[in-house]
Amino acid sequence: MAPMSNRLLVPRKTPGLLDLVPGAAAAYSLRSLSNSYADPVVTVRRSSDDAEDSFTASEVADGTLAAFAGAGDAFVKQWWDQSGNARHASQATTTAQPQIVDTGVVILDDGKPALRFDNSNDTLVLASTVAFSGEFSFYSVQRETGARLVAFGGTVVAGGDGSFFGTSSGTFVLVRNTSDTGLTVSGVDVSQRLLLAAVRSGTGTNQTTAFLNGASLATGTMASTFNLRQVGARLTVNFSGGTLSEAIAYAESHSPSTRQLLEAQIAWSYSV
Amino acid sequence: MSLAAKLPYDHPYAGGFSGIGSQPLPTDADALDYLSRMATADGAGVETGVAVAVDAFFRDSKAAGVFDALKACCILAGARTLAGALVPVVGDAPTNVANGFVNGDFSRTSGLTGDGTSYIDSGRAADDDGQNDVHLSRYITAAGTAALFEIHIGARGPSGNLATTQIGYSAGGAFNFLAARNESQRVDVAGSQFTGFAGVTRSVSTSMTARINGSTSSAASTSGSPPSIPYYVFARNNNGSADGLSNATIAFYSIGTDIGSAGLTALDTAVTHLINRLKFALLVGENPSGLDPDTIDYIVRGYEAGGSLE
Numbered sequence: 001m002a003p004m005s006n007r008l009l010v011p012r013k014t015p016g017l018l019d020l021v022p023g024a025a026a027a028y029s030l031r032s033l034s035n036s037y038a039d040p041v042v043t044v045r046r047s048s049d050d051a052e053d054s055f056t057a058s059e060v061a062d063g064t065l066a067a068f069a070g071a072g073d074a075f076v077k078q079w080w081d082q083s084g085n086a087r088h089a090s091q092a093t094t095t096a097q098p099q100i101v102d103t104g105v106v107i108l109d110d111g112k113p114a115l116r117f118d119n120s121n122d123t124l125v126l127a128s129t130v131a132f133s134g135e136f137s138f139y140s141v142q143r144e145t146g147a148r149l150v151a152f153g154g155t156v157v158a159g160g161d162g163s164f165f166g167t168s169s170g171t172f173v174l175v176r177n178t179s180d181t182g183l184t185v186s187g188v189d190v191s192q193r194l195l196l197a198a199v200r201s202g203t204g205t206n207q208t209t210a211f212l213n214g215a216s217l218a219t220g221t222m223a224s225t226f227n228l229r230q231v232g233a234r235l236t237v238n239f240s241g242g243t244l245s246e247a248i249a250y251a252e253s254h255s256p257s258t259r260q261l262l263e264a265q266i267a268w269s270y271s272v
Numbered sequence: 273m274s275l276a277a278k279l280p281y282d283h284p285y286a287g288g289f290s291g292i293g294s295q296p297l298p299t300d301a302d303a304l305d306y307l308s309r310m311a312t313a314d315g316a317g318v319e320t321g322v323a324v325a326v327d328a329f330f331r332d333s334k335a336a337g338v339f340d341a342l343k344a345c346c347i348l349a350g351a352r353t354l355a356g357a358l359v360p361v362v363g364d365a366p367t368n369v370a371n372g373f374v375n376g377d378f379s380r381t382s383g384l385t386g387d388g389t390s391y392i393d394s395g396r397a398a399d400d401d402g403q404n405d406v407h408l409s410r411y412i413t414a415a416g417t418a419a420l421f422e423i424h425i426g427a428r429g430p431s432g433n434l435a436t437t438q439i440g441y442s443a444g445g446a447f448n449f450l451a452a453r454n455e456s457q458r459v460d461v462a463g464s465q466f467t468g469f470a471g472v473t474r475s476v477s478t479s480m481t482a483r484i485n486g487s488t489s490s491a492a493s494t495s496g497s498p499p500s501i502p503y504y505v506f507a508r509n510n511n512g513s514a515d516g517l518s519n520a521t522i523a524f525y526s527i528g529t530d531i532g533s534a535g536l537t538a539l540d541t542a543v544t545h546l547i548n549r550l551k552f553a554l555l556v557g558e559n560p561s562g563l564d565p566d567t568i569d570y571i572v573r574g575y576e577a578g579g580s581l582e
Contacts, residue, residue, distance in 0.1 A: 014291030110274075141275070192557055195275050213278035214286075215316035215352075257284075264285030267275035268292040 074101035089124035119146030119241025123233035144190035146241015153234030154227035176224035281323030298327030314356035321553030336538030343528035344396035364395035383523030391507035409471030416520035423508035423516035435496025450482035457493035
């Protein structure tokens, strides 16, 4: 073996979120969530001529996306699922696509790229519903500026009004429908960028806990299946206003140590 | 802004994440003890930025030599809930009398707002400290509006023994009054009810010193023997009954032994910086560690005026 002085020391790359805790059911972000992920994170339509192109996380951050948009706006046609499950969230209707570039500048929330939802009709839709009937762990980085910010939403459900993970007018919300109120916790300052998490270990009493910025917010019961079908809205009426930087879902209940590891990776990645 | 500064100070990764970043954490042993007791009452540890602000207060007050004089003290801001705010920094624990205050009266950035009927029993009797060895202080973020007079903190003995120690405001006379062991021989400062820090201290039988609105003055004052009744906050304990109830917003109070004129100034500085750092941590969402206090004050005033750094 060569002496230490002759060896090249290569800094170890910081693990991505999905390198630390793999196995997500769906994972949306504008950063690479694992070091091996090389696909685009978004497919974008620019306003000047409706041309479309896809961009990696690096290209979102290094000016390539902004250059594509030129002096105009750009909107997200597809938010790529980085989990490996190909559960991409898409929107073909141009007027319902969330915005990512505003007059030539990538939209940032506290210095980090984010999708902006217009509080009117923007939403991205999965090809099929992902049903979380038992355990799950959800995470999001978001800021509400309208009436609500739905990180994960369900589509129309017979007899109910769909699933909702996010915030609504100062309230943390994790519900399924009107017959399952789940967890709703008021008093949340939604004007700030928030790190939300929800962990359900089962559908029984007090098996679901909400977390805000790494601190336990409330424990309660959510008995119904959470149906993930949309990002940025629930049904055709509850649309988001605000920014969403990241939304990740696991079909498993995370232990406190795993949750804290993910919270820390997210929190530190989104610090400026 | 920074999500990392919002992580609870006792989160296992609050201090940093390998390869991404790091931030200062509270380290003062007494501050950590206080933060731990507060977390128990709140149900969760406060954000790292808030914890660092608290830690700085402990350090500042110790460096100024006034910390040991705090015998009953509460930071009525910063905590996640009213229960956390009523955890004593040191010493005697307060009582929310008849549970008059509710969470809706509590603001993490401004403190606890009185309603004209609720008050806190500080748990510390006026005669727990020497006749000539006493201090009292409070920090208010919003003035009260009582019609005649209001007491922010105080205790008054029976008729014939008015060795009163109190800080309050006379709306009828339009002056602030500060007394230590003598109700009438005190410091009066004309004007509106001053927000911010105010305090009184006494070390001798012949005079007392007061500080309010950034100015310190002394008055000839003969001390009397203090009554054996606890100080009230948001009111005065008038020989066993609450009077002079205040609807001001109080963010801090302290009761204890004499801290001297220099100590009053030092405590003013430490508490003012504390409140600004708490506001900075909560309004801006950043860790205030290492930032110049004047910079923090400037930024906080900008946020309170509706602005932001974004």
